[in-house]
Amino acid sequence: MRAADTTVGGIPHNEMVFVAVFSLPGGVALQRLADDGTLDGTVRVVAGADFAAAVADLERQHPRWVWDDTPRWYAGLLEAHVRVERCVDLRLSHAILRNSSLTAGSALATAPVCSWDRGALEPPGTPPEHTLFDLDEVPADDSTEDTLAEFAAQRDAIAGAGDPARIGLLLAAESAGALVAAEMMHSGLPWRADIHNEILERHLGPRPVSGQRPALLDATLRRLRAELEAPTLNPDSPSELLKALDIAGLMVTSTKSWELKKLKHPAIQPLLEYKKLARLLAANGWHWLDSNVRDGRFHPEYVPGGVVTGRWASTGGGGALQLPKQIRGAVVADAGWKFVVADASQLEPRILAALSGDRGMVEAGSAGDLYAGIVAGGAVETRDQAKVSMLGAMYGATSGESGRLMPQLTKTYPRAIAMVEQAARAGERGEVVTTRLGRSSPRPSAEWYAGQADGYGENATEADASRARGQARSWGRFTRNFIVQGSAAEWALCWMANLRRALHESSGGTWITDSPHLVFFMHDEVVVHCQADRVDAVEAAVRTAAEEAGRLMFGALPVTFPLTVATVDDYGQAK
DNA sequence: GACGGCTCCAAA
DNA sequence: AACTTTTGGAGCCGTC
Incomplete structure (x- = not known):
């Protein structure tokens, strides 16, 4: 067989x-x-x-x-x-x-x-x-x-x-x-609690007793309250905050940071700072440190296949896949050891090029920077436009600059764009789409099908039809993205599996943690913890594993998946 | 007090 | 900077 x-x-x-x-x-x-x-x-x-x-x-x-x-x-x-x-x-x-x-x-x-x-x-x-x-x-x-x-x-x-x-x-x-x-x-991922603590103290002040607000967060809150003349304001409550902003004459409908940034008012700076600090404290503060780091290691709980597309999820409060850049400096290699950090550059657009077999797009990526290649191919004017239009193609943008640039991309790369468009149309009809290796999307819910029937039925109002169209488009964006994100997840799995085997084969039979070994994975990025004198061999293994992954999934197609590789003492130095 | 829905934000 | 995808978690808030 x-x-x-x-x-x-x-x-x-x-x-x-x-x-x-x-x-x-x-x-x-x-x-x-x-x-x-x-x-x-x-x-x-x-x-x-x-x-x-x-x-x-x-x-x-x-x-x-x-x-x-x-x-x-x-x-x-x-x-x-x-x-x-x-x-x-x-x-x-x-x-x-x-x-x-x-x-x-x-x-x-x-x-x-x-x-x-x-x-x-x-x-x-x-x-x-x-x-x-x-x-x-x-x-x-x-x-x-x-x-x-x-x-x-x-x-x-x-x-x-x-x-x-x-x-x-x-x-x-x-x-x-x-x-x-x-x-x-x-x-586990090597983790220096003392350095993490220093980062927290630098931003928040010394660790407070039990439920107290750290000094620097409290000082920011006081400035914010003074600027808004709202002495009891709790900015963690969006409704309170909206009310206070309204009284101060600031017209906003949400309290998202990027919305607030557009405003000009002396309260905005302390407000944004408060949000940043409060987030650090709540997501990765001392409580996180106490419950997730023991004996110098963070033991994240990954959930393979936890995302519909086949990506991994994480659970258990560690938030391994949302590890903020802010605290990566606490991830420090053991004495005499290094981290080899590798990420697959522009993975998803390259996956789309390979999936569709669009030779032009494959060619655009062959020199190392796919977006620069798209500019060189004449589809768009700037690298930034190349990037934003590719994201639009993969996510299904309909408006803004991204949506506007899509037609130009379609002209130059018809096969690649047709691939995602077909996936979107299939999703809009309630059909299933399938990744390169065979993971299929779920079907929409019974409510979704019912909504479609209502929207196009005899007694449908314009509102019914409009809602049905909206839900159809929404599911189409999901299936459009599914084939790309899901196939990229498959590439990453092949990459990691190849790398795991290669690291073991050169380990001389020593135990996992006594030779170069994987310590972290985040969708299109891996971290290998290794002895300093093994760095070159590990880097070569990481690159070879990526080449093999491309061959496994796409055979002879001359598509490349270049890596950005950095050897560092702490994860904060990568990128 | 538990729970679900909501908003917001971190990552890719 | 978002737009447009997938997630997990904290905190708030109304309901039970």
């Missing part, structure tokens, strides 16, 4: 070994499986306490570990210093196969909603109800058939897909991502 042999990084594995893992009343079952999910040998049951050793032993055969949920099993293995090379995360794979247009006719996709779909009902990443080493204390509620039957159903769905290699690559990348997430959560 060719599809089964698809692996990230293209390592051929002729004899694909799968080992399913699930709990039984007597412990943990390890069951070898054939390619199609049928049993291959007898089941072996080990006590919970012996599980990690059993995995470490079997790992020498480089199997693919088949389990329901990666964090559930892998967190305990990592605690025991057992790393695995590859896995099949059944829950993540199920979510993809259930929705993908490539497997729409499969038994898995047409079956009624089941427990494997719980990710669709609960937020993904809901903590497993029990962890590996509590096996004796909880009922063994995995039904044996469940894990094995689900795996067989998935193999069947993949084999029956029109293009098994494509969906197979996606599932391999998704599962590899789950391993990376668990490993980064385990390793």
